[in-house]
Amino acid sequence: MDGERIGLVIPKVGGAPRAGLCTDCGVSRIGDGRACGKACQFIQPDYDSLEQTVHGRIAGAADEVFFGVTQAMYRARLQPAAEGAQWTGLTTGLAAELLRAGAVDGVLATAPDPNDRWKPMPVIVTDPADMAQCRGMRMGYGPLLALLEPARDMGLRRIAVIGVPCQVYALRALEAELGFDEITVIGTPCSDNTTTENFHRFLGLLEDRPETVSYLEFRADYRVELRYDDGRKPRFVPFLKLPLSDLPADFFPMTCKTCVDYTNRLADITVGYMGGDGDQWLIVRNARGAAVLDRLADRVVTTPLTDRGKRTAAVKGFLANTERAAGGLPLRRMPNWVRPIVAWLQPRTGPRGLEFARARVEMKAIETILHLRRAHPAKIKNMVPRHVWAIAERYGLTQTTTETRDEG
Numbered sequence: 001m002d003g004e005r006i007g008l009v010i011p012k013v014g015g016a017p018r019a020g021l022c023t024d025c026g027v028s029r030i031g032d033g034r035a036c037g038k039a040c041q042f043i044q045p046d047y048d049s050l051e052q053t054v055h056g057r058i059a060g061a062a063d064e065v066f067f068g069v070t071q072a073m074y075r076a077r078l079q080p081a082a083e084g085a086q087w088t089g090l091t092t093g094l095a096a097e098l099l100r101a102g103a104v105d106g107v108l109a110t111a112p113d114p115n116d117r118w119k120p121m122p123v124i125v126t127d128p129a130d131m132a133q134c135r136g137m138r139m140g141y142g143p144l145l146a147l148l149e150p151a152r153d154m155g156l157r158r159i160a161v162i163g164v165p166c167q168v169y170a171l172r173a174l175e176a177e178l179g180f181d182e183i184t185v186i187g188t189p190c191s192d193n194t195t196t197e198n199f200h201r202f203l204g205l206l207e208d209r210p211e212t213v214s215y216l217e218f219r220a221d222y223r224v225e226l227r228y229d230d231g232r233k234p235r236f237v238p239f240l241k242l243p244l245s246d247l248p249a250d251f252f253p254m255t256c257k258t259c260v261d262y263t264n265r266l267a268d269i270t271v272g273y274m275g276g277d278g279d280q281w282l283i284v285r286n287a288r289g290a291a292v293l294d295r296l297a298d299r300v301v302t303t304p305l306t307d308r309g310k311r312t313a314a315v316k317g318f319l320a321n322t323e324r325a326a327g328g329l330p331l332r333r334m335p336n337w338v339r340p341i342v343a344w345l346q347p348r349t350g351p352r353g354l355e356f357a358r359a360r361v362e363m364k365a366i367e368t369i370l371h372l373r374r375a376h377p378a379k380i381k382n383m384v385p386r387h388v389w390a391i392a393e394r395y396g397l398t399q400t401t402t403e404t405r406d407e408g
Helices: 047-055 063-067 090-100 128-134 144-153 165-177 196-206 287-295 312-325 339-349 354-375 386-395
Strands: 003-005 008-010 072-078 106-113 116-125 158-163 182-187 213-218 223-228 235-238 269-272 280-284 300-303
Touching: 047 165, 047 386, 063 354, 063 386, 072 090, 090 106, 090 128, 090 158, 090 182, 090 269, 090 287, 106 128, 106 144, 116 128, 116 144, 116 196, 144 158, 144 165, 158 165, 165 182, 182 287, 196 213, 269 287, 280 287, 312 354, 312 386, 354 386
Parallel strands: 106 158, 158 182, 182 269
Antiparallel strands: 003 008, 008 116, 072 280, 072 300, 106 116, 213 223, 223 235, 269 280
């Protein structure tokens, strides 16, 4: 154990990410790194098998094609909201309650680096009060699973892990051989990550004083919300007014352009925003996830999900723009005078709630297939699972003979 600050154990992480498609989940830093071949979702993922193991069944039809195995879904918020939370503090609140009840011995989570509030720093939390230090969004890669070995060395037998999909897939692939008595997974959806350095560049395009930005959130109402630590009022920027055309074509890494799991299908409970329509979006996937939610039930306000608007035109437009971009950012070019009009119309006429979430999942499936076909055609056969093809088929993207995985 090499570093510690009040309530957070910060083990020294050695090793390095592997070459090629890698989000540095931390597995390559464990032992000799050979576990990557089995654990990495960018090599040959097997979601059906792991869903069967984790949830007792594979995802079915209807919305489970988009979102994964679902026991229940809600709009949700923590009441009262936690101070300094990205939304209301539901994710860290669930983990804190597990610690408070003694249901887990420790939580693997992500805190801000002391020298850069936006840089992810993997930590082990053993005091529920210290989960507050893990609130908020980080941008960049954080080798969270490298903390599995230090957690075992600390004598932790039952752990919770708060992770993004590529981290959770690797965790589930290795879970049976890790030696823990029990692992509870609180998952967050993930879309497009970038390096911390790239994110600072993006902030610099948005703000004259980017160092004052304390909060940034892509909202389901087609706006980015910015908050500041210098007393200014929050600012809301419509998606169409973001300076994306000023970013380099490789701003988002190829790993994020080819992610096959947007909604964290292997978590016990997923907490995100896409389907929340202004609240958080909660997907309870199995009995363990339901038990996690029950522990905090007196503070969680749930309401039925909304589902309105039509996604098809927006998704078809994204498909066309992605094809034209040839590997760059799928920007929609339009005259500047039109942008304010479209920005006003989007939140009023565009898909909302579950329809918004379906649209984003379809866009990710489309993006994955198109970018792999262009940049890594040899990988598509093994890397794209059944559920991604099922989602993309609606838009004419189907497997070719050379893209069909050999079964058995």
